[in-house]
Amino acid sequence: MSDAEVIGQLRAALGQRVDTSAATLEDARADRSGHASAGPPLAVVHAESVADVQETLRIAHATRTPVVTRGAGTGLAGAANAGPGEIALSTLRMDGITEIRPDDLLAVVQPGILGGDLSRALAAHGLWWAPDPASREISTVGGNIATGAGGLLCAKYGVVRDAVLGVDLVLADGRLLRLGHRSVKGVTGLDLTSLVIGSEGILGVVVSATLKLRRLQDDPPCTIVASFPRVRDAASASAAVTASGIQPAIMELMDATSLAAVHALLDLPAPAPGTAQLTVQTDGPAAADEADRIAATLRSAGGTVSLTRDREEGERLLAIRRAMHPAMAALGTTLIEDVSVPRSALPAMFDEIARIERDHGLTIPTVAHAGDGNLHPNFIFDGPDVPPGIWSAADDLFRAAIRLGGTLTGEHGIGTLKSRWLAEELGEDQWDLQRRIARAFDPEGILNPGKVFTEREGADA
């Protein structure tokens, strides 16, 4: 069937919610990974209801048209980039809150709601959804679920997988499933909710999510900033904090290049050359005591330490870390990597990054969620395409992470950017099994084809 015929069917069913304006189609080609599809998709459907999603998928299924589900387009792995011959299905307009239940510590939301908007709505009830990706103000809850997002608070408060009780999922053929439950516990059948979390649009379209909430904490957090002469010292200091047995809420590491770039972006005084920084936050009833003990550990590890118990001052200090992504974007096109290693391997991983910088003649500004061992090395280059030399360095980086007991991606996902390494980490048997499972959801393979499993696409089903 021709693109025009598919568009015609969509328009007949969905009217003005089918958008083929050049600017919209162009937007749908890319996320924030710095990568774009080969060309614009055939249409963007702005779904406003579950019925819109079902109708779109029924048409796509009947016409064997690929569907790429998108939220706010803030992904960092290319998973939501829509290309020629594909329908981009946007759930951004499905941004409502269906239900907030303080007594059951849960909320039911539509996928298009932004994390920041949700956070403010919940705060009015004294509640909080723990996942805190750096993109929270601009990314959707649906996108957070699709990528299995992490963020700054994961060592203490878990990842998205730990904070979702259930999802409503529209299958490739338009049928609606209700997965999971509203109770804290539930083991009725296989845990398909967890399977959908992090599945990057290949299993179905999430149209509703039941979120597991926490109470907002009254005690003000304490924030510690510690500077170190070398990045390895900062990494060792963070490992010492973890080994000390105190669990900070946040523990972020910025290497010298990252710190300097953010200071430049924010018009702050330049740090001394080579200076790396840890930003640590404690919370809860023991926050002040824990902060004192962490500060002592950081001083013993050679850090220059300052500590504040003021909430606003703490936010200002964390804003430096949160400005990392725009600071990198100001330097050129960015390939943000996302390897994750066991916490004890963090200093060794920084050694590997230093080696890769030397071997490949590159500077690789790196920040890390040091509390949980998740690193974001940034490759900066000019122009839209990743140069082969950068791919080669990235390859070196991934293999180093896997050697250290780590994984390709802690929170950004595979998308298109990491699919070439997926089978290497999973092994061929697991790669095949995962693909068979995806086919159980989507026998025709119309959902986000070429993502995640792209390298061997067409090998078999």
Added chain:
Amino acid sequence: MSDAEVIGQLRAALGQRVDTSAATLEDARADRSGHASAGPPLAVVHAESVADVQETLRIAHATRTPVVTRGAGTGLAGAANAGPGEIALSTLRMDGITEIRPDDLLAVVQPGILGGDLSRALAAHGLWWAPDPASREISTVGGNIATGAGGLLCAKYGVVRDAVLGVDLVLADGRLLRLGHRSVKGVTGLDLTSLVIGSEGILGVVVSATLKLRRLQDDPPCTIVASFPRVRDAASASAAVTASGIQPAIMELMDATSLAAVHALLDLPAPAPGTAQLTVQTDGPAAADEADRIAATLRSAGGTVSLTRDREEGERLLAIRRAMHPAMAALGTTLIEDVSVPRSALPAMFDEIARIERDHGLTIPTVAHAGDGNLHPNFIFDGPDVPPGIWSAADDLFRAAIRLGGTLTGEHGIGTLKSRWLAEELGEDQWDLQRRIARAFDPEGILNPGKVFTEREGADA
């Protein structure tokens, strides 16, 4: 192929680890659900290594012989009961600890280790694996993973799904997969680790697990016991604690019949007729303050309250709750149910239980993990088989739980006992999808056939 030929192949490969003694075969027919298979299995294989598990499955796969994986046989849903023509594969001898890493807060263990043994080994390192099923001293970690076990601490510390980073899984044909990771974060491909948790032996055999640990807490816990004249008052009081925003580590409810039965078993003075009891424990640095506030809430709700800050005294008080299962077993054959509802629905669920008692002319002693909305109503009867009247009351119970937004099973699993209700909760579409996913792991259907999906067995694949 005849049973004798299968046994011959197993013996040739595994020697003395193949056990066909009458007593062993008889044991393998049953778990602690009060139910048994129709007859003994053809053999019990006592696997001592991953290679033993692989070899058993290769033979089973080649001969199309069903395999029922078993740990300590403490399940409560019949999922590990092995019957005629089946191989019972025991992983109880694979009880080693491969690795304990305090710096990475993880341990790697074999499936046969008992929870209590693991707990003591970890305590020597100041560490703790949070899952705390009432069976901890007698159940295996592998069994906890297979059922997706819960326990007493779940509202604050999560369920097994939240405490496992990865598993090694032997597939039906003997191939070994390594699922998951060792890092706190990881979203490389589909989350098959979560899918295996709670899968009740139908996807593969777990031969190793990487567990996510916590630090043991120094602060002594505080324990509160509150008595109420009626069970509904106790349920409302627990809901008031949840609604107050304080998160106890443990909040257990015992109704009057349960409390009286345990007091009788333990030779304690009989409680006043009708008395129901809440046992609440707080922990962490704010334990004492939280306990005071919870005690005040319970008094306002009409409770007679006592509070101790002594660790041993707290354990003695909790032992009353932990003695529930033997107290019930002393009364007759027990069918322990396991419905879970949103926390706010706990009082309404107790109303439903009272109604079902009246409608069916039964007494249904009930305990509840009140902090997370998980109830264990007990049906007591004589003889080995569940009478039709009990099934009818259980049916009434399940439907009431689902009506209240709950689920069939919070932590025990489906097994054979609840499979007749599975499709009702999941819906036909999800039931079919779950079955297709299981077939992706086990195309020949040799793993625990007749469990979980039993009712429509043979309908299609």
